[in-house]
Amino acid sequence: MSELHKFLFDGLPVRGAIVRLTDSWQEILRRRASNTEHGAYPAEVRSLLGEITAAAALMQSNIKFDGALVLQIFGDGPVKLAVTEVQPDFSLRSTATVVGDVAPGMPLSQMVNATNQGRCAITLDPKTKFPGQQPYQGVVPLFDDAGLPLERMSEVLEHYMLQSEQLDTTLVLAADDKVAAGLLIQRLPLEGVGNLAGSMVSRENEDAIGLNEHYNRISILAKSLKAEELLQLDVDTVLRRLYWEEPVTRFEPLLGETAPRFACTCSRERVAKMIVNLGRDEAESILSERSDIEVGCEFCGVQYRFDPVDAAQLFTDAVQLQQGAAGTH
Numbered sequence: 001m002s003e004l005h006k007f008l009f010d011g012l013p014v015r016g017a018i019v020r021l022t023d024s025w026q027e028i029l030r031r032r033a034s035n036t037e038h039g040a041y042p043a044e045v046r047s048l049l050g051e052i053t054a055a056a057a058l059m060q061s062n063i064k065f066d067g068a069l070v071l072q073i074f075g076d077g078p079v080k081l082a083v084t085e086v087q088p089d090f091s092l093r094s095t096a097t098v099v100g101d102v103a104p105g106m107p108l109s110q111m112v113n114a115t116n117q118g119r120c121a122i123t124l125d126p127k128t129k130f131p132g133q134q135p136y137q138g139v140v141p142l143f144d145d146a147g148l149p150l151e152r153m154s155e156v157l158e159h160y161m162l163q164s165e166q167l168d169t170t171l172v173l174a175a176d177d178k179v180a181a182g183l184l185i186q187r188l189p190l191e192g193v194g195n196l197a198g199s200m201v202s203r204e205n206e207d208a209i210g211l212n213e214h215y216n217r218i219s220i221l222a223k224s225l226k227a228e229e230l231l232q233l234d235v236d237t238v239l240r241r242l243y244w245e246e247p248v249t250r251f252e253p254l255l256g257e258t259a260p261r262f263a264c265t266c267s268r269e270r271v272a273k274m275i276v277n278l279g280r281d282e283a284e285s286i287l288s289e290r291s292d293i294e295v296g297c298e299f300c301g302v303q304y305r306f307d308p309v310d311a312a313q314l315f316t317d318a319v320q321l322q323q324g325a326a327g328t329h
């Protein structure tokens with residue numbers, strides 16, 4: 001079963017979290033593999049998607065925010081998009097769009113940053129918005145400060161946290177066909193709350209970046225963890241091996257009912273709205289070529305079908321809604 005554990009280093013300005021996605025990650029892969037149009041992900045794409053899924057769960061666990069965290073990689077290589085969305089209750093979904101061939105062993109930069117145009121975006125979409133409120137979004141390129149392409153998702157996200165949040169962050173990420181896992185270590189800012197959504201970061205905090213000896217020691221230990229160990233060892237063993245000399249305090253883990261799990265937020269109503277937004281002409285033009293409008297969800301694989309009668313009904317309802325709305329003004 002999937003699980004997420006958070007912990008603190010007593011008396012030190014450092015916190016951490018470990019996530020292991022098992023059943024939830026296998027469900028994402030199973031649904032993709034059973035999609036007759038796309039088929040299973042190539043191993044390299046599977047690693048990328050698993051790593052961002054684990055990372056997004058870790059980030060969601062580390063912020064005080066009631067809304068969805070969406071982590072997206074907009075690629076300029078064969079991987080056009082890799083996206084994962086984690087809700088505040090840790091239901092999550094992920095998908096990737098691959099166009100063209102991913103050669104075995106293809107490095108990350110060639111998959112998503114072939115011409116240095118790739119981007120990583122993190123969006124926080126609040127559950128309840130005041131009128132006109134836009135979701136918060138931060139974007140970073142997929143190269144480092146010297147312009148060199150980053151070859152690990154962990155480096156991209158560490159770079160993101162430093163650039164957008166001024167937070168020293170260490171990530172170890174790994175994924176295979178059974179497990180997507182991650183370890184996060186973060187230095188707590190001296191003042192204010194380390195928070196993706198516009199933290200109060202003091203001048204002293206900026207000056208302390210990279211300089212806290214406790215954080216640096218704990219980070220180096222984290223980096224000594226190998227991908228195979230992260231994938232294979234249970235959480236207790238990982239923490240004991242890395243931090244047996246450190247004062248670790250653990251919080252109640254998310255297990256069982258509260259564990260991260262796969263769930264899709266798509267619905268027939270949402271797809272219907274999308275078709276209405278396409279417009280009646282577009283819908284009719286699709287229906288002139290085929291017997292129904294078919295929209296598949298990229299995340300869960302559910303196919304929504306609207307035959308000509310359904311489609312006509314959508315537009316009739318939409319017109320009535322508009323007239324109803326107009327009548328109230």
Ligand SMILES: [Zn+2]
Pocket residue numbers: 264265266267297298299300301302
């Ligand atoms: Zn869906």
